[in-house]
Amino acid sequence: MTGAAEATAPHGPGTGDAPPVLALAGVSKSFGAVRALRDVSLELHAGEAHALAGENGAGKSTLVKTLSGVHRPDSGQVLMDGRPVEFHKPADAQRHGVAVIYQEPTMFPDLSVVENIFIGRQPRASLGRIDRAAMHARAAELFTRLGVALDPEQPARGLSIADQQLVEIAKALSRDARVLIMDEPTAALSGNEVARLFTVVRALREQGCAVLFISHRLDEIFELCQRVTTLRDGAWIASEPVAGLTHEALIRRMVGRDLDALYPKLDAATGEVALKVDRLTREGVFTDVSFEVRRGEIVALAGLVGAGRSEVARAVFGVDRWDAGWVEVNGRRLPPASPTAAMSAGVALVPEDRRQQGLVMDQSIERNIGLTGLKGLRRGPVISRAAERDRARDWAIRLQLKFNRLSDAVNVLSGGNQQKVVLAKWLSTRPQVLIIDEPTRGIDVGTKAEVHRVLSELASDGMAVLMISSDLPEVLGMADRVLVMHEGRLVAEIPRAEATEESVMTAAAGRTS
Amino acid sequence: MTAVTAGRSTRGIVDLVFRARELSIVAALAVLVAVTAAANGNFLSAQGLKDIFLNASILALLAVGQSFVVITRNIDLSVGSVVGLVAFTVGDVLAANRGLGVGVAIVLGIVIGCVCGLVNGLLVSFGKVPALVVTLGTLYVIQGLDHAIAHGRQINAVDLPRSVLSLGNGSVLGIPYLPLITGVVMLAVGYYLRSYASGRDFYAIGSSPEAAGLAGVPVRRRVMAAYLLSGALAGLGGVLWLARFGTVVADDAHGWELQVVSAVVVGGVAITGGVGTVYGAALGALLLTTITSALVVLKVNPFWQQAITGALLLLAISVDRVLALRVARILRRRNARHGS
Numbered sequence: 105m106t107g108a109a110e111a112t113a114p115h116g117p118g119t120g121d122a123p124p125v126l127a128l129a130g131v132s133k134s135f136g137a138v139r140a141l142r143d144v145s146l147e148l149h150a151g152e153a154h155a156l157a158g159e160n161g162a163g164k165s166t167l168v169k170t171l172s173g174v175h176r177p178d179s180g181q182v183l184m185d186g187r188p189v190e191f192h193k194p195a196d197a198q199r200h201g202v203a204v205i206y207q208e209p210t211m212f213p214d215l216s217v218v219e220n221i222f223i224g225r226q227p228r229a230s231l232g233r234i235d236r237a238a239m240h241a242r243a244a245e246l247f248t249r250l251g252v253a254l255d256p257e258q259p260a261r262g263l264s265i266a267d268q269q270l271v272e273i274a275k276a277l278s279r280d281a282r283v284l285i286m287d288e289p290t291a292a293l294s295g296n297e298v299a300r301l302f303t304v305v306r307a308l309r310e311q312g313c314a315v316l317f318i319s320h321r322l323d324e325i326f327e328l329c330q331r332v333t334t335l336r337d338g339a340w341i342a343s344e345p346v347a348g349l350t351h352e353a354l355i356r357r358m359v360g361r362d363l364d365a366l367y368p369k370l371d372a373a374t375g376e377v378a379l380k381v382d383r384l385t386r387e388g389v390f391t392d393v394s395f396e397v398r399r400g401e402i403v404a405l406a407g408l409v410g411a412g413r414s415e416v417a418r419a420v421f422g423v424d425r426w427d428a429g430w431v432e433v434n435g436r437r438l439p440p441a442s443p444t445a446a447m448s449a450g451v452a453l454v455p456e457d458r459r460q461q462g463l464v465m466d467q468s469i470e471r472n473i474g475l476t477g478l479k480g481l482r483r484g485p486v487i488s489r490a491a492e493r494d495r496a497r498d499w500a501i502r503l504q505l506k507f508n509r510l511s512d513a514v515n516v517l518s519g520g521n522q523q524k525v526v527l528a529k530w531l532s533t534r535p536q537v538l539i540i541d542e543p544t545r546g547i548d549v550g551t552k553a554e555v556h557r558v559l560s561e562l563a564s565d566g567m568a569v570l571m572i573s574s575d576l577p578e579v580l581g582m583a584d585r586v587l588v589m590h591e592g593r594l595v596a597e598i599p600r601a602e603a604t605e606e607s608v609m610t611a612a613a614g615r616t617s
Numbered sequence: 618m619t620a621v622t623a624g625r626s627t628r629g630i631v632d633l634v635f636r637a638r639e640l641s642i643v644a645a646l647a648v649l650v651a652v653t654a655a656a657n658g659n660f661l662s663a664q665g666l667k668d669i670f671l672n673a674s675i676l677a678l679l680a681v682g683q684s685f686v687v688i689t690r691n692i693d694l695s696v697g698s699v700v701g702l703v704a705f706t707v708g709d710v711l712a713a714n715r716g717l718g719v720g721v722a723i724v725l726g727i728v729i730g731c732v733c734g735l736v737n738g739l740l741v742s743f744g745k746v747p748a749l750v751v752t753l754g755t756l757y758v759i760q761g762l763d764h765a766i767a768h769g770r771q772i773n774a775v776d777l778p779r780s781v782l783s784l785g786n787g788s789v790l791g792i793p794y795l796p797l798i799t800g801v802v803m804l805a806v807g808y809y810l811r812s813y814a815s816g817r818d819f820y821a822i823g824s825s826p827e828a829a830g831l832a833g834v835p836v837r838r839r840v841m842a843a844y845l846l847s848g849a850l851a852g853l854g855g856v857l858w859l860a861r862f863g864t865v866v867a868d869d870a871h872g873w874e875l876q877v878v879s880a881v882v883v884g885g886v887a888i889t890g891g892v893g894t895v896y897g898a899a900l901g902a903l904l905l906t907t908i909t910s911a912l913v914v915l916k917v918n919p920f921w922q923q924a925i926t927g928a929l930l931l932l933a934i935s936v937d938r939v940l941a942l943r944v945a946r947i948l949r950r951r952n953a954r955h956g957s
Contacts, residue, residue: 174831195833210828212821214891223821224834226814233812262944 123186131180140166148314155325158335159548173197203276218256266297367581375399378568384429390592404583412592421453452535465515470496499528520551638885653911674795677902682850684898690823690890691748696851697873698759703855708772719780726856734848738841767867774863785860823890
């Protein structure tokens with residue numbers, strides 16, 4: 105790397121004399137009237153981890169899909185080793201040694217781990233049959249190389265997301281991938297899972313693999329990558345070495361302006377207890393969980409993925425049944441397994457998986473926002489469209505939702521805006537207790553700051569907020585108190601003043617400090 | 618080390634669940650046969666057994682084809698109509714040309730079946746129309762075609778070549794041809810699905826169509842192939858039908874598609890795709906046929922037969938659901954223990 109001079113040159117020299125393993129040259133791609141990529145160039149070199157930064161809707165996913173053969177560029181070229189190539193389908197890119205780990209792991213839940221790795225490329229014995237022994241031997245070898253203890257015969261259905269990603273990496277390795285593209289691989293991982301992933305990725309890079317890494321967590325970009333390319337609104341902004349770059353500078357490139365504080369936490373006077381959970385147990389999932397959330401307070405529920413945090417939230421809201429203990433809202437006990445009762449007691453749950461649990465993707469913004477309060481929208485026996493629209497407009501403005509028309513389907517919105525629609529949907533019920541699961545997973549810094557601002561305002565208006573988050577800076581920046589879960593138990597309660605990355609992670613990992 | 622042992626026990630459980638299905642069908646069959654034989658000794662006579670296997674053959678053959686389709690998360694409702702169409706048209710051709718032999722009959726039947734399968738496959742895989750709608754449509758179209766060709770006529774056994782009829786009634790080494798053909802087809806298809814890379818693709822597609830596409834599996838080609846095979850086997854089934862019954866009208870095998878789907882589901886092929894074997898499906902067909910025969914022997918009102926088939930179907934689906942939840946819970950616990 106030659107230093108800051110190349111920071112603004114799109115085709116700056118790479119780490120060596122060899123042409124980049126994989127490159128895009130002046131690529132543009134439109135979907136209808138939307139110009140997803142405009143004249144974007146990118147160079148991936150062997151042995152280098154390259155970050156792709158940008159807000160949601162900046163074109164990162166389109167770029168990944170262009171490199172992986174899902175989309176074909178309208179103009180411009182994809183180059184491998186300096187020679188133009190055309191990928192017509194994902195299989196073409198794979199044949200050229202490009203492996204992609206998508207945001208959501210793409211597993212076959214019914215097939216075993218080893219079949220997931222080798223599907224379509226199983227080692228063959230005589231007469232074209234699958235050589236199962238060879239397949240298992242190669243899987244074992246891959247797992248040894250990755251340093252993970254996975255059972256190759258286990259069905260993929262039971263794997264944690266972290267393990268699924270390791271299987272995806274094993275898949276890439278088994279293809280002798282020269283380029284590894286990772287689209288937000290860490291979004292669903294917690295601290296030490298990220299560390300394990302990074303160890304594996306570093307080892308691959310040292311073996312000469314070119315890595316393209318996408319993450320909304322800037323710390324990870326600085327930790328893992330040597331170079332970073334920034335996109336904004338589908339256009340190339342900069343490609344530069346990570347060394348010498350500051351967080352603020354990178355955010356400025358992504359957002360195009362300076363950002364106000366990312367964690368605008370307001371101090372709020374805490375009131376009486378709004379939510380009280382007492383010795384709540386669901387067999388095999390979580391045990392003996394007790395805590396309180398007061399009005400005006402933001403309480404974070406931290407822990408590793410799989411520690412049982414979302415499950416506690418689901419049980420409190422009545423989606424899942426609990427086996428023992430009880431839940432009290434404003435002094436009144438909730439009946440078990442009744443979301444209706446929880447809602448009428450003033451509890452709202454914003455789930456983690458927006459696409460599956462939070463939104464009806466192909467319905468309009470106004471319909472989605474209106475869904476939670478249909479009773480209040482009735483004029484006589486019918487639902488008033490005008491009332492629905494009024495309410496949707498009201499919340500869209502309050503949350504600064506970016507949209508064309510309220511009648512647009514939700515699935516055309518970016519991830520951050522979808523999250524705002526989910527928020528609007530629940531806030532329109534005027535809850536007293538808001539349970540929000542991973543409020544900013546997979547959304548960009550700009551929207552993140554806005555979601556944080558909204559949460560902070562809600563709390564200072566007297567709402568009790570329980571926030572589940574795997575994003576440590578978010579937990580530390582937003583919470584008045586941090587509860588930490590480990591393997592289904594609440595293991596620590598840390599006040600804001602004492603909460604540090606170290607104290608939270610120590611508790612989450614189950615070590616006593 | 619603990620992770621590995623835990624993995625092994627998980628594998629054991631999951632394996633058991635899959636094998637449990639085939640074992641439990643065999644067990645149900647054994648109980649059914651024992652009870653019926655105790656009530657009526659003739660049930661277990663050589664002739665009685667032969668009848669059951671003859672009756673089950675065509676259903677099992679169709680179930681093998683159907684499970685292929687169902688494993689890819691699709692469905693083929695047109696198989697009953699294809700059997701009817703093939704039985705009649707092939708019978709018609711043979712009656713008009715007495716010189717033709719059994720070989721021509723089989724080839725002709727398979728070709729007609731393949732054409733039907735091709736239409737289904739093209740519409741489902743390339744037209745992206747839901748399989749339920751496509752094959753419901755072709756069910757009626759093929760049925761209508763059958764009626765138009767038959768025009769109220771009937772094919773009689775006396776008009777058919779002897780070689781064709783002996784396919785339905787003859788045997789080799791004491792084993793009738795029909796179950797022999799079904800057995801060979803079942804073993805071949807079962808071996809292919811398990812041991813060939815392209816065979817595993819079908820499971821991958823049914824398990825997650827999107828992931829299959831991203832993994833470079835030729836999804837449309839495989840779905841197309843599944844429909845072609847289902848059509849071809851339905852065509853073969855039509856020829857076997859003609860050979861077995863001799864007398865054929867346009868209404869034959871109508872409504873069979875639901876029996877076939879029942880056999881497949883009872884046999885442990887998940888209707889949501891990705892899980893199941895053709896052996897299970899064939900066993901399911903054998904179980905349903907045996908129940909019918911047993912009810913006849915036990916002099917139970919035949920109307921009960923449908924109710925029992927339905928109850929069995931519900932039982933199979935409930936058992937699947939309960940087992941799936943249990944496995945999920947076991948895996949969840951295991952993950953909770955080895956979560957980090």
